[in-house]
Amino acid sequence: MPLQVFAFELYISDQPNDDGTRLTVEWDPLPPDDLRSIDPEIYSLLRSESPDGEFTSIDIVSRLDPSRRKIDENLATGRSYYYKLAYSDSTISWESNVAGPAAPEENWYNRSRTNVLIGILITGAFVGIFIILGRKGKSLYLRPIAGLNAMDEAIGRATEMGKPILYSSGRGKMERPASIASMNILGSVAEKVASYGTPLIFPNNDPVVTAVAQEVAREGYTKAGHADLYNPDNIYFVTDSQFGYAAAVDGIMMRERPATNLFFGTFEAESLILAETGNSIGAIQIAGTDSSIQMAFFIVACDFVLIGEELFAASGYLSGDPQVVGTLKGSDYLKVIIIIMILFGAVVGLLNQEWFVNLFLTA
Numbered sequence: 001m002p003l004q005v006f007a008f009e010l011y012i013s014d015q016p017n018d019d020g021t022r023l024t025v026e027w028d029p030l031p032p033d034d035l036r037s038i039d040p041e042i043y044s045l046l047r048s049e050s051p052d053g054e055f056t057s058i059d060i061v062s063r064l065d066p067s068r069r070k071i072d073e074n075l076a077t078g079r080s081y082y083y084k085l086a087y088s089d090s091t092i093s094w095e096s097n098v099a100g101p102a103a104p105e106e107n108w109y110n111r112s113r114t115n116v117l118i119g120i121l122i123t124g125a126f127v128g129i130f131i132i133l134g135r136k137g138k139s140l141y142l143r144p145i146a147g148l149n150a151m152d153e154a155i156g157r158a159t160e161m162g163k164p165i166l167y168s169s170g171r172g173k174m175e176r177p178a179s180i181a182s183m184n185i186l187g188s189v190a191e192k193v194a195s196y197g198t199p200l201i202f203p204n205n206d207p208v209v210t211a212v213a214q215e216v217a218r219e220g221y222t223k224a225g226h227a228d229l230y231n232p233d234n235i236y237f238v239t240d241s242q243f244g245y246a247a248a249v250d251g252i253m254m255r256e257r258p259a260t261n262l263f264f265g266t267f268e269a270e271s272l273i274l275a276e277t278g279n280s281i282g283a284i285q286i287a288g289t290d291s292s293i294q295m296a297f298f299i300v301a302c303d304f305v306l307i308g309e310e311l312f313a314a315s316g317y318l319s320g321d322p323q324v325v326g327t328l329k330g331s332d333y334l335k336v337i338i339i340i341m342i343l344f345g346a347v348v349g350l351l352n353q354e355w356f357v358n359l360f361l362t363a
Contacts (some may be wrong), residue, residue, distance in 0.1 A: 008032040008085065044060060
């Protein structure tokens with residue numbers, strides 16, 4: 001069975017907008033003139049690191065493939081590769097010319113992510129503008145949030161009754177966004193309770209969160225000018241067991257009878273257990289979490305619940321920090337722009353304006 005090599009061309013190019021691990025292989029229309037009489041349907045795509053070395057099959061190529069191209073992945077950046085097509089049966093073995101060398105290159109800029117870059121620049125511009133305005137003393141409006149408006153009332157009630165406030169950030173690790181938001185809220189709460197002289201109890205499920213919470217609370221007491229009232233023993237680690245933590249916090253509620261319970265952070269199945277126990281002792285309860293499932297349990301058992309992103313806006317709302325408020329205002333304006341773009345795209349799609357769709361497809 002003789003091997004026949006004919007003038008059939010393959011074209012190798014670097015795959016754009018990638019991490020330097022892909023090459024694009026393209027070829028002339030199949031079948032080649034020399035195989036037109038038998039018109040095979042399947043060919044093998046071969047690859048080697050040397051033009052005279054051993055070629056191995058990396059894929060199967062169909063004559064019916066209209067794109068006439070394959071993307072070879074998981075290659076070594078900067079290493080040269082050679083390719084060819086081959087066909088073999090009982091009567092003939094055919095190979096195309098060897099194409100190459102071609103080496104994949106890492107691209108420093110992914111043009112397909114230009115929309116992400118534009119979004120970052122627009123967001124940064126909005127955030128920067130509002131932070132500057134806030135620092136200059138301009139009032140930045142934030143819509144009223146019922147749960148946060150009730151915070152002063154809840155803390156005041158505990159002060160009048162001479163009872164402590166119980167704070168919980170749930171079971172989230174410190175790297176969770178909800179836990180970070182909870183620490184920001186804790187700083188404002190600690191500053192307020194220090195001014196009123198109300199005890200703050202914070203049992204924790206994670207030792208790292210405990211350490212962070214102690215420092216945040218200490219800073220809040222110091223800002224209020226009552227650093228001497230800060231008691232690190234009131235912020236302590238209990239256990240990392242889910243229901244062990246729930247049982248411990250429930251026990252604290254039944255013994256200490258706090259007038260106010262604040263649940264801000266990451267909560268799981270223990271959320272309803274905690275909220276129901278707090279409800280049974282008559283405490284005012286304000287909660288917020290990033291879990292839509294657990295939020296439903298808080299809604300039925302708590303007096304006020306922060307919905308959705310209100311948890312992350314709470315620290316800026318309570319503290320009035322221009323940097324935090326400016327960030328919130330900037331992201332809100334970006335959301336308005338995104339909503340307008342979605343509505344505009346929907347209208348264009350309904351009107352079948354293909355030029356607009358093609359504009360983004362080609363980009």
